[in-house]
Amino acid sequence: MNKIIGLLLFTFTLISCKTSEVEIFVENGLLIENAQIISPDDQTISPDSFIVVDGDSILYVGKDEPNLKGSFATIDAAGKYIIPGLIDSHVHVTGTDALSDDEELDNPEIVKNFKEQLPKSYLYFGYTTLIDLGTAKPERLTDFQKAVIGPDLYYAGGGAVIGNGYGLSNWNDDIPNFIYQENEDYPIPEKYLKENHTPKAVAQRIASSGAIVLKTYYEPGFDPTQPRFPTPSKTLMANLKMEAHKNNLVLAVHGNSLEAHDFLGNAQVDVIAHGLWNWGNHRLDSTGVIPEAIKDVLDTEIKNKVGYMPTLQVINGLRELTDSNYLNDPELEHVLPNELIAYYKANSNTMYANVFGNAPKNIISNNFNRISNQGKVSMKYMNDHGGHLLFGTDTPSSPTFGNPPGYNGYLEMLEMENAGIPLGNILAMATIENAKAFNLEKLYGTVEEGKKANLLILNKNPLQDIMAYNDIEQVIINGKSLNRKNLSAKNVDE
Ligand SMILES: [Zn+2]
Structure with a gap:
């Protein structure tokens, strides 16, 4: 199934299953559970949230646990904070x-x-x-x-x-x-x-x-x-x-x-x-x-x-x-x-x-x-x-x-x-x-459906501690999740 049909199906299921669970088909997906998502717009935190990524974009952000079908990996973000890259x-x-x-x-x-x-x-x-x-x-x-x-x-x-x-x-x-x-x-x-x-x-x-x-x-x-x-x-x-x-x-x-x-x-x-x-x-x-x-x-x-x-x-x-x-x-x-x-x-x-x-x-x-x-x-x-x-x-x-x-x-x-x-x-x-x-807000700047899946999973709350930006657990770039330590120049030299 190509991505467009997947997206259409997704839209359809969202409409048809509003009261029950959200069914989403992904080809190359990522599910982030238990996320505390920080909004840079108003600095609110949405706890216990789910984020679904497919390919390089965010398909779903919400409190309802999605029923995910297809091929995907799961990240449990309990205790962590999610911000846009x-x-x-x-x-x-x-x-x-x-x-x-x-x-x-x-x-x-x-x-x-x-x-x-x-x-x-x-x-x-x-x-x-x-x-x-x-x-x-x-x-x-x-x-x-x-x-x-x-x-x-x-x-x-x-x-x-x-x-x-x-x-x-x-x-x-x-x-x-x-x-x-x-x-x-x-x-x-x-x-x-x-x-x-x-x-x-x-x-x-x-x-x-x-x-x-x-x-x-x-x-x-x-x-x-x-x-x-x-x-x-x-x-x-x-x-x-x-x-x-x-x-x-x-x-x-x-x-x-x-x-x-x-x-x-x-x-x-x-x-x-x-x-x-x-x-x-x-x-x-x-x-x-x-x-x-x-x-x-x-x-x-x-x-x-x-x-x-x-x-x-x-x-x-x-x-x-x-x-x-x-x-x-x-x-x-x-x-x-x-x-x-x-x-x-x-x-x-x-x-x-x-x-x-x-x-x-x-x-x-x-x-x-x-x-x-x-x-x-x-x-x-x-x-x-x-x-x-x-x-x-x-x-x-x-x-x-x-x-x-x-x-x-x-x-x-x-x-x-x-x-x-x-x-x-x-x-x-x-x-x-x-x-x-820079006219890039359709793609970047918040954790929202339709935007690029460029996300940071932080161990600390960046609204409370500036050092959160040097305590990154994972970097998600274009939907791909990377452990921070693998990005270090030290790691290459080993
Ligand atoms: Zn310059």
């Missing part, structure tokens, strides 16, 4: 963690092992759906996509960087979807046709590649002593938004400074892909009070319902370069191959120097702690005033070993809790809020 809406899966392109070429064995482990590392920490928000070269996503077991991956179809702006230095990189904005200082090189680099042409190309997001950038630069990168004008951003929406793409924009957030909040973009941690001339002092200028910008984002990804781990991950002990964290052994950890240990000083030169470690560490705290204060303000927080980590964001795949999401959650974000909000952000913001 987590969504990280800002990752980059195309590289080898913190290795540069040259280092990748020099270390093919490490690259091979890392790429095999990468999808499992995300699953190990419960991330069953990822959105890659970068990737000038979408063909590099295929390594990740061809893994037999891995999270569902969505992408941005190649960054729509602003012609000769951030991410496109001196036209030297091959970025097929750059946007050209008239600029006397940066005339478009002869090898490109202007009409191929308008918002309209780029949005169409990105949509036809299968992407769900148009990612662009507002980044004047990080070093005030250097000339500014060109940034998009208001008109260009409005056009980008219009063309993105015409093509059913979500407009997500890189920006983390006061200037960028001011611009992007007023431009009413869909999502700002970073938190506001760079406060310009303002600084977080010992009073911990948020400056009025920061509040004003965040208030505009709240009023305009702009999605906001705190991405706290971007700053923390850079700070970890100052900490020689970080690489001894035993959690790393679950998400990174041994050889890569050993490589980092041998090269940690060089990696530090590549990013921070010979600046003293304690000064860098203090600075990054302050910037990180600014990010947390901005995030808390958004949370407390009805802002639209989304869960995205930007893993890995910089050449640092401080953004390990999967584990980085858990670290981001710990930081959120630390900053006073309620556990229910953290769960909602990483599930239903992300699903809605």
Whole structure:
């Protein structure tokens, strides 16, 4: 019997047997009994529930014990908690963690092992759906996509960087979807046709590649002593938004400074892909009070319902370069191959120097702690005033070993809790809020009939204990149930 007939029968039996038992036929099924299902929408728990999965989707969720026919396995979830799989809406899966392109070429064995482990590392920490928000070269996503077991991956179809702006230095990189904005200082090189680099042409190309997001950038630069990168004008951003929406793409924009957030909040973009941690001339002092200028910008984002990804781990991950002990964290052994950890240990000083030169470690560490705290204060303000927080980590964001795949999401959650974000909000952000913001709520974000069977079985209640996200019993991905320990990098090495 094919799946459609099964579904029809299922619908029929549901109607005909409402008062007795629910009869369901499954071909390749999974029955979860005694489930305590947590709703990320309203944070209620439905005890003693049943979940029926067939193939990769959820067929039934309810209190009535279904009469299951066909071929299926059973999981007794007594005492456990079931939540939908987590969504990280800002990752980059195309590289080898913190290795540069040259280092990748020099270390093919490490690259091979890392790429095999990468999808499992995300699953190990419960991330069953990822959105890659970068990737000038979408063909590099295929390594990740061809893994037999891995999270569902969505992408941005190649960054729509602003012609000769951030991410496109001196036209030297091959970025097929750059946007050209008239600029006397940066005339478009002869090898490109202007009409191929308008918002309209780029949005169409990105949509036809299968992407769900148009990612662009507002980044004047990080070093005030250097000339500014060109940034998009208001008109260009409005056009980008219009063309993105015409093509059913979500407009997500890189920006983390006061200037960028001011611009992007007023431009009413869909999502700002970073938190506001760079406060310009303002600084977080010992009073911990948020400056009025920061509040004003965040208030505009709240009023305009702009999605906001705190991405706290971007700053923390850079700070970890100052900490020689970080690489001894035993959690790393679950998400990174041994050889890569050993490589980092041998090269940690060089990696530090590549990013921070010979600046003293304690000064860098203090600075990054302050910037990180600014990010947390901005995030808390958004949370407390009805802002639209989304869960995205930007893993890995910089050449640092401080953004390990999967584990980085858990670290981001710990930081959120630390900053006073309620556990229910953290769960909602990483599930239903992300699903809605990226037009994926038909498939993800809650445990409901018709959605993808991407589920986590947790030993603890994540509404009471953040450590529940590091106490996962089983990960169900596309209907397939996996023991967490089999996803660990340690397990592969044995
Ligand atoms: Zn990013």
